[in-house]
Amino acid sequence: MVLYALFSMAGLYAAVLASRKLALGTGKRDIPAVISALAGAMLGSQVPLWLSSGFGARGKSYLGALLGGFLAINLYKFLFKRTRESFGDNFAVGLPLGAGFGKIGCFFNGCCGGRGLFGLERFPTQLAESAFNFAMAYILYRLFKEGRGRNILFPVYALSYLIMRFFIEFLRTEPRVAAGLTAYQLLALVFIPVFCLVIRSRTNVPVHASV
Secondary structure, three states: OHHHHHHHHHHHHHHHHHHHHOOOOOOOOOHHHHHHHHHHHHHHOOHHHHHHHOOOOOOOOHHHHHHHHHHHHHHHHHHOOOOOEEOHHHOOOHHHHHHHHHHHHHHHHOOOOEOOEOOEOOOOHHHHHHHHHHHHHHHHHHHHHOOOOOOOHHHHHHHHHHHHHHHHHHHEOOOEEEOOEEHHHHHHHHHHHHHHHHHHHHHHOOOEEOO
16 A cells, blocks of 8 residues: 555656646646646546446546546636647646556556456556556657647547557456446547547647647
């Protein structure tokens, strides 16, 4: 439990530090937008657990937080007529970096693990996710430094994460809720097309970064 807390705190610190120090995006930070994203992430982190184990299930889901933050900030943009602005680049490196540390904490805590596979009692899906997130943080950082992928860094990360998560769920012991799929896989199937459309729209229409 101590190691879980330490890696969770390290992940949070790394995410905040990366988002601030790398100065992703242009313009001043928009506090209301950040608050909206955080509120959505907090609520969204519960949804996959409720779908899997019923309302009142305890815990937090990174996938749910990612999607909840995305929905909340887009609702904020719609309500305040800022739909042509992009906020995600500011968090595109920090999110996977923080998640990479957080999943190591999950490994030491014994949660979010896989089923028996390849002679292992439990396949370490947490470490596989951690490696994926660290790799994505590096790739997105390089894309930003090279001036590529502006305004689509977050949807590229979210799309990549959802695809990875869909397949890695087959190795986990999560409850199957419909059609032999977990709640995480069903959410991935819903949102993968959404992020494909977001990427397509942002590569065709100029978007103004503001956070």
